[in-house]
Amino acid sequence: MIQNLVVLGASGDLSARYLLPAVARLHAAGLLDDRQTILGIDRDERDDEEFRAAARARLARKAPDLSARDVRGVTDRLRHRSADVTDAAQLAAALGDLTGPAAVYLALPNTIFQGAVRALAGSGLPAGSRLIVEKPFGADLADARRLNETIHGCFAEDDVFRVDHFLAKQTVLNVLGLRFANRVFEPVWNALHIASVDIVWDETVALKGRAGYYDGAGALKDMTQNHLLQLLALVAMEPPTSTGHRDLRDRKIDALRAVRPPAADQMGALTRRARYTAGRVDGRSVPAYVDEPGVDPGRDTETFAEVTVYVDNWRWAGVPFRLRTGKALGQARREIVVRFRPVPHQPFPDTAPANRLRMRLDPDAISLDINLNGSGDPFCLERVHLDARFPAQQLPPYAHVLLGVLHGDPTLSIRGDEAEEGWRIVEPVLKAWSDGTVPMLTYPAGSGGP
Known part of the structure; x- marks a missing residue:
């Protein structure tokens, strides 16, 4: 199991409504590795504790049945870095603490997918990392083909996850x-x-x-x-x-x-x-x-x-x-x-x-x-x-x-x-x-x- 989950656009609606509650459910079911970390990256200027407090508030709204222990078990894994996710240098600095491959989740508007993927390519992401892309995948057929070309220049197809829940x-x-x-x-x-x-x-x-x-x-x-x-x-x-x-x-x-x-x-x-x-x-x-x-x-x-x-x-x-x-x-x-x-x-x-x-x-x-x-x-x-x-x-x-x-x-x-x-x-x-x-x-x- 890959131990580093990186969320680009960590403060957005997708992360709050679906991704963070999903991670919490996996933790509550005992399905996360004890060494699992979750790094959130976006433009917001906040420290780790502020990010964790926001996550606790979101889980209280989206998953109110979770125990305080399970909520704490998830939020204690969270870290936050501020960066423009389409800037390779800023992204490299934000990812600098990674000690192994990461699963990078693009919780972003699809209009900036290509910019984010190109920035990841120049960020020094550890070998063996994976990319998770939300729908809609592209804005039309030509855009989907361009996005696939960009992704395949950085990731093998088996390491790309175009998710559809x-x-x-x-x-x-x-x-x-x-x-x-x-x-x-x-x-x-x-x-x-x-x-x-x-x-x-x-x-x-x-x-x-x-x-x-x-x-x-x-x-x-x-x-x-x-x-x-x-x-x-x-x-x-x-x-x-x-x-x-x-x-x-x-x-x-x-x-x-x-x-x-x-x-x-x-x-x-x-x-x-x-x-x-x-x-x-x-x-x-x-x-x-x-x-x-x-x-x-x-x-x-x-x-x-x-x-x-x-x-x-x-x-x-x-x-x-x-x-x-x-x-x-x-x-x-x-x-x-x-x-x-x-x-x-x-x-x-x-x-x-x-x-x-x-x-x-x-x-x-x-x-x-x-x-x-x-x-x-x-x-x-x-x-x-x-x-x-x-x-x-x-x-x-x-x-x-x-x-x-x-x-x-x-x-x-x-x-x-x-x-x-x-x-x-x-x-x-x-x-x-x-x-x-x-x-x-x-x-x-x-x-x-x-």
């Missing part, structure tokens, strides 16, 4: 178990038996003060380009030889390369974009997106995105994959829905609906809708739901991802070619939306969407 969610991992550890599903996991697949991440939360990032991204870049396409890859991929990172990611990239985005003349039929207007969600008033603090109405940023794509291979020919995500909706819906085709012949007097498999991502659960003979008339059918609910994971997804980084296991991280394929798929949609080919719809906050 969705891949560590329990039900997401169960997609692999469901498909490849059960004989009953894989023989019917194809276009002959499956009619459609929906991958949905609907949220009730609105902007929550994230205008600085979100207004420049929008729903399609924020969710579809990375998270939802990664879920599609797991659903659509061919069986891997093993769950080793090379085998698993090779099969994912095969699936992503086969994804066909909508043609230019089909954008209006196969894509939708919208943003919320004023309304009420869970009893609270939500202003219109354009009236949220920090939002530039002229950007035409969407808060709802829906795209239907096809996977052009033998297994999935003709099956639509609908990717949908939105904010400030009336009901949280986070699931993968596989709709099977009807049986070829119905001997019963009433028509049985097709089977449906639902893999819910939050909370984690799987259900299968089947048809059985009713309890009254034996020839009348009843719909039955077979449900399996999972206990909460001991570790949150971010902690699983971070543990993989510290152990040097990139299985739950995205490879460079996967990140580029994500941009290849969404860029035609972004262009059509930018050109006004697809109108911007609206929906009241708290509704079911446009």
Whole structure:
């Protein structure tokens, strides 16, 4: 296990909301090396104790169930140095106390990723160090390619971790178990038996003060380009030889390369974009997106995105994959829905609906809708739901991802070619939306969407 974790942008929102609580969970579970250190670097002028006090306050808000002992066990590992993370000389001075390789986490706006990576290259970072990059990986396909080139000039691909915490969610991992550890599903996991697949991440939360990032991204870049396409890859991929990172990611990239985005003349039929207007969600008033603090109405940023794509291979020919995500909706819906085709012949007097498999991502659960003979008339059918609910994971997804980084296991991280394929798929949609080919719809906050 690598013993030095360096966080560039240590005082930012990402560190407070996800990274610091993940480290604390690993410590509480006894999964951190006793010699593990955490060095935070940013422009703030503060000493170690001030940094630790701020971390204690953040953990009190984000992980209030942690014991005082566990909080102290994490914060005692923290140190802070002030530096411009895009300046190689300043970064070298801040990293000067490292006694071995480090895992360097870019908890930074993606607009300065390249500058930070170039500064790391000139900082004298110890050999064997690793790089952790948050999404979004690049601003478009060309930018993602340039960023990959910059990274590969400094780090080997196996030492680069493009993290997507969705891949560590329990039900997401169960997609692999469901498909490849059960004989009953894989023989019917194809276009002959499956009619459609929906991958949905609907949220009730609105902007929550994230205008600085979100207004420049929008729903399609924020969710579809990375998270939802990664879920599609797991659903659509061919069986891997093993769950080793090379085998698993090779099969994912095969699936992503086969994804066909909508043609230019089909954008209006196969894509939708919208943003919320004023309304009420869970009893609270939500202003219109354009009236949220920090939002530039002229950007035409969407808060709802829906795209239907096809996977052009033998297994999935003709099956639509609908990717949908939105904010400030009336009901949280986070699931993968596989709709099977009807049986070829119905001997019963009433028509049985097709089977449906639902893999819910939050909370984690799987259900299968089947048809059985009713309890009254034996020839009348009843719909039955077979449900399996999972206990909460001991570790949150971010902690699983971070543990993989510290152990040097990139299985739950995205490879460079996967990140580029994500941009290849969404860029035609972004262009059509930018050109006004697809109108911007609206929906009241708290509704079911446009």
